[in-house]
Amino acid sequence: MPTPTPSKINALFRATFLAIASLSLGLPPAAHAEDLVPLKLDLPRPMFVGTPVPVKLPNLEAPRAGRRSDFMVPKGVVNLALNKKVTSSDMEPVLGDLTLITDGEKAGDEGNYVELGKGKQWVQIDLTKAYKLYAIVVWHFHSQARAYKAVAVQVSNDPDFATGVETLFNSDDQNVLGFGAGKDPTYIETYEGRIIDAKGDSARYVRLYSSGNTTSEMNHYIEVEVYGLP
């Protein structure tokens, strides 16, 4: 009986790992080049390892060799989201609580992530006032190779996201979220998190969407960091 074996799982694990490791974003934010410095992230330890096998799909992240390229941000940016208030479409998470999203802990172990209910869900961070934002980094879940569906990131000064909404990232190619078919690639989660270019937009609220993942119908967040000038 061909019950899927861990060795097979490992093979595909490896197969997906390069795609996972494909978060090479080197997009310059809106600032003068001479003021830019690489964004320094405090990364958690990797939760899974394997020999990468190239996976290239037209709208899955292309494989990356070596370390992730520097993401340039203005000197002096800080994580504005640290310990800020988080609200959600699911205010009673299945596991954990919403404070985990901005508590600064990015380890992928049990107890460090919040699990929201099935299907389309969002979380929203209130930065308390509008800032110029340069990068948003999100860790959904990284103890297993999986891709989250319909990931979208928006910023706005309207807490209801009814007006003045800027969409910074949208991989929702089936338009599940209703923002139009997204053109950004689906990506596989890793300990490195996903860096999203915030383009120097000024906003107080950051909202992140997803609609399940390749393993379950649930939505998870370990941490979200929002980098801007204080």
Add this chain to the structure above:
Amino acid sequence: MPVHTDEAVNASILGEMLEGRSYRYDPVDRHGPTLYYATYPVVRALGAHSIGDLEAWELRLIPAVLGAGLLCTLALFQPAFPPSALLASALWLGLGAPFVYYGRYWIHETLLVLLTFLLLGFSWRFARTFRKGWAIAAGLAAGALLATKETSVLTLASALGALVLTLPLCLPGARPRRTGVALGIAMGIAAAALASALLFSSFGQNPGGIADALAAMVHATKRAGGQGHEKPPSAYLAWLLDPSLRSRPYCGWTLAAFGLVGAWSAWQRRRDEPLPVFMGLFALLVLAVYSAIPYKTPWLLLNALAPWALIAGIGFNKVCAALKGDLRVALACALVAGVTGLLASETWRLCFVFPADPGNPLAYSPTSPDIRRLEARVEGLVSEGGSRAPIVAVVGSDIWPLPWYLRHCPNVGYWPELPRSPEATVVISEAAQSERVSRALGPGWRSEIFGLRPEVLAALFHRAPGESGIGRKGP
């Protein structure tokens, strides 16, 4: 609950039978035929003529009915187990999370446990009455057991071991009644041989199946080495007793607690009633044997849990009997309600709320719910093709349980690698081959990623019907 890979494999075998091909035992890659023979008449009666006509609930009806049958077999163990103890055992067998969970999986395990109970129950009846009819019934159950799954040999060996231990412990100096016993045993063995030969030979259509069944032991021995399912000896106890992300293991904890009380009680009464001692030893031997073998999957645990549930029933009975005072009945009712509530809460969470969640200890390599999105996407793409249904090419070896989810597609083919010339407008590739497939397909194809199982991904490639630029023929 999405259809598990093993269920999908079983469904493919049943699909072949529905299309007119007789079952043919394969000692390398298949279990015995009884599950298929038990299911075939039911799904035929429901109107199925191919795998495309099958629905998951029709298949899962079988283990559900077999699980209910398991409860009925408890009556065979009277009076060695009093009715109140058997009713308590039925709590675990009918409501315990492992029994309910795998009672919803169309795999061989529930049938295996049912046949084990029938074998033990009929044998016990024979031991009490020396009526040859019970011996023949036990033999038929043993034959069907052997023809269900290769692990039945471990069940029989454990039963024999438990018998060898029980007799001197419980009945020292006892001599079996000779008249009719040997003949009854011989008739039972003959019935077992006949039943298993009939089943393995597909009722005479494949005589080679009998020899294959013997050869299967060689392959089963290799498989016992692990084949990717290696776990430490403590794995079964961990599955049973460790709290998980999704629930506390109330079934395991209550079985352990009441089972210890029951085992002590059975030991105290061993001279009067040896069957509970036999049953307890049998459960422990099964657990020990399965724990010693590197190959482990959580459903194998049922083989030890089911007999142990009988011991837990005795323990539960003992605890209730020990209650004193005016509130005795009320306390007993509260105990029943408490255990029932705990079992039901665990079962609800593991079997109905999180049945395919990686944090569910009973969900072993479960199919990801994401596969339903893949199924819907493929069906949508196929329906867009109108009367000219597109060809769906599935590429790779680790693509289960896709054959189940694509069973309604009119033109679907499976290749180990992308063929040079499939006129496919929809291609599904295992992740390991996705880059090669993407390169071979060229520009103009969209791709989406889907999960088949935890950490097992597949890529869906598609383009508008009629735009395929690659080749002409499938396999």
